[in-house]
Amino acid sequence: SQQGEEDPQALSIQEGENATMNCSYKTSINNLQWYRQNSGRGLVHLILIRSNEREKHSGRLRVTLDTSKKSSSLLITASRAADTASYFCATEETSGSRLTFGEGTQLTVNP
Amino acid sequence: NAGVMQNPRHLVRRRGQEARLRCSPMKGHSHVYWYRQLPEEGLKFMVYLQKENIIDESGMPKERFSAEFPKEGPSILRIQQVVRGDSAAYFCASSHAIREPQHFGDGTRLSIL
Numbered sequence: 251s252q253q254g255e256e257d258p259q260a261l262s263i264q265e266g267e268n269a270t271m272n273c274s275y276k277t278s279i280n281n282l283q284w285y286r287q288n289s290g291r292g293l294v295h296l297i298l299i300r301s302n303e304r305e306k307h308s309g310r311l312r313v314t315l316d317t318s319k320k321s322s323s324l325l326i327t328a329s330r331a332a333d334t335a336s337y338f339c340a341t342e343e344t345s346g347s348r349l350t351f352g353e354g355t356q357l358t359v360n361p
Numbered sequence: 362n363a364g365v366m367q368n369p370r371h372l373v374r375r376r377g378q379e380a381r382l383r384c385s386p387m388k389g390h391s392h393v394y395w396y397r398q399l400p401e402e403g404l405k406f407m408v409y410l411q412k413e414n415i416i417d418e419s420g421m422p423k424e425r426f427s428a429e430f431p432k433e434g435p436s437i438l439r440i441q442q443v444v445r446g447d448s449a450a451y452f453c454a455s456s457h458a459i460r461e462p463q464h465f466g467d468g469t470r471l472s473i474l
Contacts, residue, residue: 280460292365292452292467293404338403346417347459348394351403 256339256352264360269326271355273339280342282315282322283349286335293338331361363388367453367466374443375474382438382469386455393436394454394463395428404452410436448473
């Protein structure tokens with residue numbers, strides 16, 4: 251598997267349900283970031299969690315980081331149709347500032 | 362506050378022509394990154410620049426691609442003698458400092474005829 255690999259590849263849920271996406275990585279990191287991308291648009295930064303943090307909240311988003319398992323999860327609570335998008339995790343490795351992205355999870359929230 | 366501005370949004374070139382993609386970072390940001398995204402894939406790092414300096418170009422193809430971030434003006438990603446395989450969305454991001462969130466533009470979609 252590659253750095254920043256998301257799971258599942260696609261997720262379809264009903265409005266009001268929670269959506270959980272997972273990300274695994276391989277190397278040591280400074281931080282892990284989650285982004286959202288709507289079709290044909292750029293990436294919108296959602297949340298950054300540093301390597302010494304275990305959990306972070308922002309509105310309806312909750313991110314966890316387990317550095318021992320080299321994994322992270324993004325939880326979107328009370329989902330809305332407007333949350334439909336691709337979600338990417340990206341890791342910033344300790345060796346540099348570049349971000350390494352996974353292939354993304356396509357989330358569809360049905361009204 | 363304006364975000365990261367990229368232009369053009371869409372660029373069509375014929376094989377063998379040159380493509381120039383421009384990126385103006387967010388105000389106060391001196392770190393610029395370029396990424397390439399192929400259809401249905403994640404973004405792949407190309408190059409990281411600070412004002413007038415290339416810091417990391419390990420993701421850049423060795424030939425035909427170059428990037429600059431001059432003291433004045435936007436960052437430029439230049440692709441010479443384009444080929445069909447260069448068709449992709451090219452995204453620019455900027456940050457205030459290293460280890461801070463990178464903020465992305467809407468990208469330039471390059472199509473090669």
